[in-house]
Amino acid sequence: MAAYISSQERFGGVAKLRNLKVDHDLVTALVDRWRPETHTFHFPTRECTINLEDVLLQLGLCVDEPPIIGLTMLDWDEKCDTLLGIAPIKGESIVGFMIKLKWLGDNLLPIDENFSIEVIHAHARALILGLIGGF
Incomplete structure (x- = not known):
């Protein structure tokens, strides 16, 4: 039960996204550099991608617990x-x-x-x- 409550508490960072200011120029630059065949951004110095550690650092979401999966054919x-x-x-x-x-x-x-x-x-x-x- 403690892990369940802990995970819910860590979801609070997502609520702050409502007030996030989007840098449209940065998003456009990233879109221009995205390569779908490798799922990476291509920069002059190297390739880069988003991973679960980035999710943890940016949103504070727990990434070390089992994924939430299940049937979708439900009532x-x-x-x-x-x-x-x-x-x-x-x-x-x-x-x-x-x-x-x-x-x-x-x-x-x-x-x-x-x-x-x-x-x-x-x-x-x-x-x-x-x-x-x-x-």
């Missing part, structure tokens, strides 16, 4: 209800395997200290889903 209404505490309406708020972020934002109520730990965890999952989906 998404049931899975959302289990993990988020609310079930989307198929066709309106969930299309295929995607949840509309507007629905997610509209259906999350503010929480306070009187809520159960399960509700707080569901809100944390929804916040993380919204952060990832927003990028």
